[in-house]
Amino acid sequence: MLETLIEDRIDHKKPRHDGITYIIDKFQGLDKENFETISPYIDMVKIYGAFPLLLKQQSLINRIDFYHQSNVLVSTGSTLTEYAIREQVFDKFMDSAKTIGFDIIEISENSIHLTFEEKKKILKIVDSYDMRAQWKIGHKDPRRQLSVDETVKKMNEVLEISQEKIVLEANLGYNVGIYDEKGDIKWNLLSAITSKISPNSIIFEAPLEIQQAVLVAEFGQRVSMGEIKLNNVLSIESQRRGFLSKASFSITPVKKGPEGSPATKFIHYIIRSKHPIDQSELIYITNLPRRTVQASVEELKEQGLIVEKNSLDDTRKKVYNLVKAEWI
Helix, strand or coil: CHHHCCCCCCCCCCCCCCEEEEEEEEECCCCCHHHHHHHCCCCEEEECCCCCHCHHHHHHHHHHHHHHCCCCEEECCHHHHHHHHHHCCCCCCHHHHHHCCCCCCCCCCCCCCCHHHHHHHHHHHHHHHHEEEEEEEECHHHHCCCCCCCCHHHHHHHHHHCCCCCCCCECCCCCCCCEEECCCCCCHHHHHCCCCCHHHHHECCCCHHHHHHHHHHHHHCCEEEHHHCCCHHHHHHHHCCCCCCCHHHHCCCCCCCCCCCCHHHHHHHHHHHHEEEEEHHHHHHCCCHHHHHHHHHHHHCCCCCEEEEECCCCCCCCEEEEEHHHCC
């Protein structure tokens, strides 16, 4: 009866393409009855780190079978995959992962470097086992963080050879990736990335409750998130349906507005109010010189606040949208 009081979300049935929630299994105590109850809202579970190497194979098989009974996919962690690649036993690793029952192989370059050709070769091997490759971008070490350009380049490489969403590294949620030393989002960094890579292609690791609340508030119900604790799953699902969590009340409007000249701020206001919009319309509405409009548009693009695309009505024209308008 109570379910009739809330609206269902768009991707309400698995397998979901958007609004994915994946959790981490560190072999903590597992309440099987509770898990079965909330499993409709869990898309994937990742077996943490190198833990699979420390368990008897049958115990691991039983654990994965339990998840499969709840229609939850199971992934390796990238630590284990990197180890197999570095030790040149990737084929043997894939054979074992398939036998044990894993569905997804997570791959990263935290401690290794892969060329584009090596990535294609790895993907081909994973495909040959009828399994999915989930690529993770970023470094766990706060001292070795990727720049925006490096992050976007690596993400574009993966998107060129894979249709899967990309996991954005967050480690423990502090001073890594899009998060600062307090766990708050670096809005300029996030906007710069999402102005070039569609957020629909990203799974944002969000270990902290406040991060989960902010991402849902900013991206909407279709945002995909990982590194989630089991006891946060229902809270996230509630937020996807429009209900505020306790963490939501801690959200402050920290996102920066446009920086620059009054003309740049004016152009941003117009695009925010009327989008998509092309340069000729901006010139007509603002009565500003073409050079001023062009300079303001370029500045807003560099700040990661707007995105440029070809017009659907006339491919010779460029139109501008707010980044947020591209998220859903």
